[in-house]
Amino acid sequence: MSAAKLGDTVKVHYTGKLDDGTVFDSSADREPLQFSIGEGKVISGFEEAVVGMNPGDSKTTTIPSDEAYGPHRPELVMVVEKQQIPADVSVQVGQLLQVSQGNGQTVPVIVTDISDSNVTLDANHPLAGQELTFDIQLVEIG
Secondary structure, eight states: OOOOOTTOEEEEEEEEEOTTSOEEEEOTTSOOEEEETTSOSSOHHHHHHHTTOOTTOEEEEEEOGGGTTOOOOGGGEEEEEGGGSOTTOOOOTTOEEEEEOTTSOEEEEEEEEEOSSEEEEEOSOTTTTOOEEEEEEEEEEO
């Protein structure tokens, strides 16, 4: 049996947890995640953890933020006046919004704070700055 290597398409079951044990994602109740090692479709630390595993192997790996979603970047947090939010949008903390940039592209942001006059928007990935722990089981190398 050959171990998973760069270029292989693999199927894995996983459970992702934060430092406090909170599960943020899991494939337990669905089909295994399929990806090709080296294509960059999953975070680099996750790909690296699968390399060398054989079908049926399980492991737990901790991935530092720089190999996951990167550090939390303060420059991606912005405070805007409430009046800049369209009147038909009722914002709530934790809500995901799309912000249009000058070049026509949209960026997903999360509402992190609301005051009487301002709304704080964070364009960082929700898991940025977090160390992530994954329980991984390699199901198949295809």
